[in-house]
Amino acid sequence: MRARAAEILVPLAVLAAFLGTWEYAAAAGWLRPIRFPPPSRLAGSFVDLAFHGFPEGITIWVHAAITVQRILAGHALALALAIPLGLLIGSHALLDRMTAPVVAFCRSVATLSLLPLALVWFGTGEGAKIFLIGYGCFWVMLSATIAAVKLVDPVLIRAARTMDTGGWAIFLRVVLPATLPRLLSGARIALGVGFMVIVGAEMIGTIRGLGSLIMEARTFYRTDITMVGMLCIGAFGLAAMAALEWLEARLVPWQARAEAQTR
Amino acid sequence: MAAAIEISGLAKSFAHDPGPPVLGAVDLGIEENEFVVLLGRSGCGKTTLLNLVAGLETPSAGRILVGGTPVTGPGGGKGMVFQQGALFPWLTARRNIAFAARNRGVASAEADRLADELLALVGLAGAGHKYPFELSGGMQQRVAIARALALDPKILLMDEPFGALDEITRNEMQDELLRVWAQRRKTVVFVTHSIWEGLILADRILVMAPRPGRFVLERRIDLPRPRRRSDPALIALYDEIWACLRGDA
Numbered sequence A: 001m002r003a004r005a006a007e008i009l010v011p012l013a014v015l016a017a018f019l020g021t022w023e024y025a026a027a028a029g030w031l032r033p034i035r036f037p038p039p040s041r042l043a044g045s046f047v048d049l050a051f052h053g054f055p056e057g058i059t060i061w062v063h064a065a066i067t068v069q070r071i072l073a074g075h076a077l078a079l080a081l082a083i084p085l086g087l088l089i090g091s092h093a094l095l096d097r098m099t100a101p102v103v104a105f106c107r108s109v110a111t112l113s114l115l116p117l118a119l120v121w122f123g124t125g126e127g128a129k130i131f132l133i134g135y136g137c138f139w140v141m142l143s144a145t146i147a148a149v150k151l152v153d154p155v156l157i158r159a160a161r162t163m164d165t166g167g168w169a170i171f172l173r174v175v176l177p178a179t180l181p182r183l184l185s186g187a188r189i190a191l192g193v194g195f196m197v198i199v200g201a202e203m204i205g206t207i208r209g210l211g212s213l214i215m216e217a218r219t220f221y222r223t224d225i226t227m228v229g230m231l232c233i234g235a236f237g238l239a240a241m242a243a244l245e246w247l248e249a250r251l252v253p254w255q256a257r258a259e260a261q262t263r
Numbered sequence B: 001m002a003a004a005i006e007i008s009g010l011a012k013s014f015a016h017d018p019g020p021p022v023l024g025a026v027d028l029g030i031e032e033n034e035f036v037v038l039l040g041r042s043g044c045g046k047t048t049l050l051n052l053v054a055g056l057e058t059p060s061a062g063r064i065l066v067g068g069t070p071v072t073g074p075g076g077g078k079g080m081v082f083q084q085g086a087l088f089p090w091l092t093a094r095r096n097i098a099f100a101a102r103n104r105g106v107a108s109a110e111a112d113r114l115a116d117e118l119l120a121l122v123g124l125a126g127a128g129h130k131y132p133f134e135l136s137g138g139m140q141q142r143v144a145i146a147r148a149l150a151l152d153p154k155i156l157l158m159d160e161p162f163g164a165l166d167e168i169t170r171n172e173m174q175d176e177l178l179r180v181w182a183q184r185r186k187t188v189v190f191v192t193h194s195i196w197e198g199l200i201l202a203d204r205i206l207v208m209a210p211r212p213g214r215f216v217l218e219r220r221i222d223l224p225r226p227r228r229r230s231d232p233a234l235i236a237l238y239d240e241i242w243a244c245l246r247g248d249a
């Protein structure tokens, strides 16, 4: 019980000390507010963004909603393609050997280096942004899915075969449930990639979205807005991870509880 | 009456595996409800032989009859218990057992009832809602045995089922297995590399030697069960089997 309380209180205390020092350093003149706007200034900017917006009329809620929509669309699209393809590749050793270099190659290409190409292919509208997020998520999810299938314990499949299970039934009733925990953690990691890619994907051709908010603010030397935007992305990323972890605990109780036990 | 298992001229080599065959030409007949123990050092082909009987591997030569019919693949009442239990981690103990019953066409409600009955048989009444990770190694093997029994198998193939357990649990499980076997008579082929385990359990012990895998010693044990480790007849057999195993190094 006391350990649990400490687990929450200690990080909070560290955070408060950090913000307090920062605030004091700015007030004492050690930090230039234009470079390091103090926490009180950020809070003010946040309120301003929440009611008036930046550019005028586009509130932080609008930015956030659009960003979250883009991430979710790109992520969902990536999962819809990567999971079936990964299950297929993972189940066929030859196919896996043939595609492994391609997957490693494409995964290594930094997603944002594709930005110029994405603009040529999809224009400056939503398409390019969703493509970039989707690209980042896709390869992560594809490798996670392939690995998940290859890591299914073969003794489970042999056991199922001794119980009059074969072909599709093995796939549906053994391979799928056995891969589920790794698919879910793959989806979580892919979503994290989506959050990492978003700012770059929103750099061009839009004034809506947290990424464009951050870039716009730079033009006006509004470091405070850039920081509020960053913090928002971080907060949404944190919330999304927590939501997916919660979902994992519900969907794969055997895994979550097994892990909790070994902790 | 036909033998429960009839193996003749059975040989097995794996592709990309040079050297002598994993199994030479092996002959073996097992009677109905007989408890046969295969004993031998690691790598002498015990698992391969069991997999062949289960239909999980195909022979390079020879044939296997189970209940008079040739083995063409797994399933069809050839129950198997693996060393690691091989329970499905996403299913509760009850669902694991019902999985086996459902696949041979038992209706859902009946499968659940059968699962509870078998859980009680292996001494796990009331643990049906638990997931495998919530069970100790010994309890997992009890569930695995119950799951194999849910197939209503003609033969039960057990591949070092207690090999991963500590000695105390292992001895308990041997007693448990004999108790269950007394209630549900089955033809059992049990693989182990523990001589004492073989002596406690078997109607007949077959000692195997490697490359080519073959039987080098066969002993029938007609002593009543439960057997005592201090029984002079068992101790004499132990010495004989140990001498034989040591010789094939």
Ligand SMILES: Nc1ncnc2c1ncn2[C@@H]1O[C@H](COP(=O)(O)OP(=O)(O)O)[C@@H](O)[C@H]1O
Residues within 6 Å of the ligand: B014, B015, B016, B017, B022, B040, B041, B042, B043, B044, B045, B046, B047, B048, B049
């Ligand atoms: N799938 C396989 N491919 C190639 N060699 C195998 C395969 N399975 C088993 N073997 C070989 O066959 C021999 C016997 O193995 P196994 O039947 O597992 O022995 P045991 O169960 O008695 O320890 C070993 O030398 C092993 O390396």
Ligand SMILES: [Mg+2]
Residues within 6 Å of the ligand: B046, B047, B048, B159
């Ligand atoms: Mg073995």
